[in-house]
Amino acid sequence: xxxxxxxxxxxxxxxxxxxxxxxxxxxxxxxxxxxxxxxxxxxxxxxxxxxxxxxxxxxxxxxxxxxxxxxxxxxxxxxxxxxxxxxxx
Amino acid sequence: xxxxxxxxxxxxxxxxxxxxxxxxxxxxxxxxxxxxxxxxxxxxxxxxxxxxxxxxxxxxxxxxxxxxxxxxxxxxxxxxxxxxxxxxxxxxxxxxxxxxxxxxxxxxxxxxxxxxxxxxxxxxxxxxxxxxxxxxxxxxxxxxxxxxxxxxxxxxxxxxxxxxxxxxxxxxxxxxxxxxxxxxxxxxxxxxxxxxxxxxxxxxxxxxxxxxxxxxxxxxxxxxxxxxxxxxxxxxxxxxxxxxxxxxxxxxxxxxxxxxxxxxxxxxxxxxxxxxxxxxxxxxxxxxxxxxxxxxxxxxxxxxxxxxxxxxxxxxxxxxxxxxxxxxxxxxxxxxxxxxxxxxxxxxxxxxxxxxxxxxxxxxxxxxxxxxxxxxxxxxxxxxxxxxxxxxxxxxxxxxxxxxxxxxxxxxxxxxxxxxxxxxxxxxxxxxxxxxxxxxxxxxxxxxxxxxxxxxxxxxxxxxxxxxxxxxxxxxxxxxxxxxxxxxxxxxxxxxxxxxxxxxxxxxxxxxxxxxxxxxxxxxx
Numbered sequence: 001x002x003x004x005x006x007x008x009x010x011x012x013x014x015x016x017x018x019x020x021x022x023x024x025x026x027x028x029x030x031x032x033x034x035x036x037x038x039x040x041x042x043x044x045x046x047x048x049x050x051x052x053x054x055x056x057x058x059x060x061x062x063x064x065x066x067x068x069x070x071x072x073x074x075x076x077x078x079x080x081x082x083x084x085x086x087x088x089x
Numbered sequence: 090x091x092x093x094x095x096x097x098x099x100x101x102x103x104x105x106x107x108x109x110x111x112x113x114x115x116x117x118x119x120x121x122x123x124x125x126x127x128x129x130x131x132x133x134x135x136x137x138x139x140x141x142x143x144x145x146x147x148x149x150x151x152x153x154x155x156x157x158x159x160x161x162x163x164x165x166x167x168x169x170x171x172x173x174x175x176x177x178x179x180x181x182x183x184x185x186x187x188x189x190x191x192x193x194x195x196x197x198x199x200x201x202x203x204x205x206x207x208x209x210x211x212x213x214x215x216x217x218x219x220x221x222x223x224x225x226x227x228x229x230x231x232x233x234x235x236x237x238x239x240x241x242x243x244x245x246x247x248x249x250x251x252x253x254x255x256x257x258x259x260x261x262x263x264x265x266x267x268x269x270x271x272x273x274x275x276x277x278x279x280x281x282x283x284x285x286x287x288x289x290x291x292x293x294x295x296x297x298x299x300x301x302x303x304x305x306x307x308x309x310x311x312x313x314x315x316x317x318x319x320x321x322x323x324x325x326x327x328x329x330x331x332x333x334x335x336x337x338x339x340x341x342x343x344x345x346x347x348x349x350x351x352x353x354x355x356x357x358x359x360x361x362x363x364x365x366x367x368x369x370x371x372x373x374x375x376x377x378x379x380x381x382x383x384x385x386x387x388x389x390x391x392x393x394x395x396x397x398x399x400x401x402x403x404x405x406x407x408x409x410x411x412x413x414x415x416x417x418x419x420x421x422x423x424x425x426x427x428x429x430x431x432x433x434x435x436x437x438x439x440x441x442x443x444x445x446x447x448x449x450x451x452x453x454x455x456x457x458x459x460x461x462x463x464x465x466x467x468x469x470x471x472x473x474x475x476x477x478x479x480x481x482x483x484x485x486x487x488x489x490x491x492x493x494x495x496x497x498x499x500x501x502x503x504x505x506x507x508x509x510x511x512x513x514x515x516x517x518x519x520x521x522x523x524x525x526x527x528x529x530x531x532x533x534x535x536x537x538x539x540x541x542x543x544x545x546x547x548x549x550x551x552x553x554x555x556x557x558x559x560x561x562x563x564x565x566x567x568x569x570x571x572x573x574x575x576x577x578x579x580x581x582x583x584x585x586x587x588x589x590x591x592x593x594x595x596x597x598x599x600x601x602x603x604x605x606x607x608x609x610x611x612x613x614x
Contacts, residue, residue, distance in 0.1 A: 016354065039458045041379070041460055043461035044224075044413075044458060045150050045189060045461075045489070046150075046490035046493075047461065047462065047463070048148070048150045048151055048152065049150055049496070050567070051488075051496050051520055051565075052151060052464050052490060053152065053464070054456060054466045054486075054488070056312075057282055057611050058282055058284035058301075058573045058609035058611065059282070059565065059572040059573070059609045059610070059611045060574075062498060062530070062532060063516065063534075063574075064286060064580075064607055065561075066286050066287075066288040066289070066297055066605070067534075067557075067605075069288075069295065069374060069375070070375075071374075071512070071536050071538070072512065072541060072552065073482075073502075073511070073512020073538045074502070074512070074514065074536070082147060084535045088308055
């Protein structure tokens, strides 16, 4: 069960991510779409729902903060993550 | 050589000019007639021809509109009613124009929450479009001059009630006549959030409880957050031949964190952010485990660790398309006093690793509405930490409205650091709206990295390559001013093979099956 889930997420991860190109494309696409065309207000109903926003409220944050203690590569990592090692990075 | 730069500049100027023109509201507008919300009664703009009219375009799903409608009703409609008009005696009427005709029950709830007293149905947003609307909230102030209505003020977004009252107070008042109470007392609002998280395995228990108070005063928002975290672990050292000084121990620590963030709206498009904070205590269970290891391993030479840190940050946010898109640049400096590592080489005194670290981070965040069903957020960052190479990373998120009641939230992240660290994660959350108040979600997360970098010679405490995955379910309740969420599920961590000189840490870097639970509550008042 656990191995199957791991394989599934590994597959999803590689399919969805496609390494650095995906993030770069998203960044460029995001700027391009935002600059060139705008979605009219009458079409913004679905994207304005509370669970479609990127909110700071814990009620709408879906990532668990404690996981960052284990995953050194999560975005939340800071300098303190190197604690305990002589020269961990 | 072709004059490329002048052509590019001309194109930019033309583009900006076109955008500016398309965003401009008309200087005068014809009268209109609309039906009252939930009624066949018709209301004409000309009914208020003797005074000033404030148009407030809204839809129930527009989150920022709630504040606008509430403030316009309380601090414009009721304020001027109580004073029999503006300083010149002109009556003032707020008309709330609903541009969303679906889900009337949700609109009724919005009206009840905001207190809007006169709501009209702007079917298909006809009036909204004719007045140059490009995003909501959209506020217009009108005065009848001659046979037509003159636009005194029009703005997509919200500049605050002070600005609108300045415009209203100026109507019909000669310049030399002092205005009554042109200075408006600052409006305030509060929100309280409390969250608790737990993460446990058979030998580790981690908890985090956070309380956040958000205080809005005029154009400034103060977000004060306090966290209390606990770390408990059954320290179980590895058994090695000829090593008899290592002892199991129960180790526990507490951490306190205080963070203050201030956001100040400079103009409707520009916002300035500032933050400062600090913590006192171990940041993660791994450093606590290693600290206990060094304490036992090197009783002579070990120094008690007192981890703590301080951070300072500033940022600037530019909303380049009203209510639709923004770009934000942030800089943060963090200084950490960490529990250092120790290294013992033959014939050399015990060496204590670096304990003071400075981290500088610059990040760029872009958020856009890409299509009527897609909202995106892209974050790129560069981090510079003492004694290390630069770390580059990014995170992309897409929130996709699959159907009326289904939302898929996808996030992928990547970071890398020379010479050989790479990390990836992907997270998917599918949420369904059961009845408008209850929401059910299913989450999956996968993470992988190549293992930490460690250039120690004899004893490497760096984590080997790691793979984790998590599945979870969540239930959220959404009330009128409150919201509650409970979520949880299993989380699995699997490390790769330990490298040479890492035997003492085999119990730290072993696979674990964890449980996660998260509870969050928010209330606005």
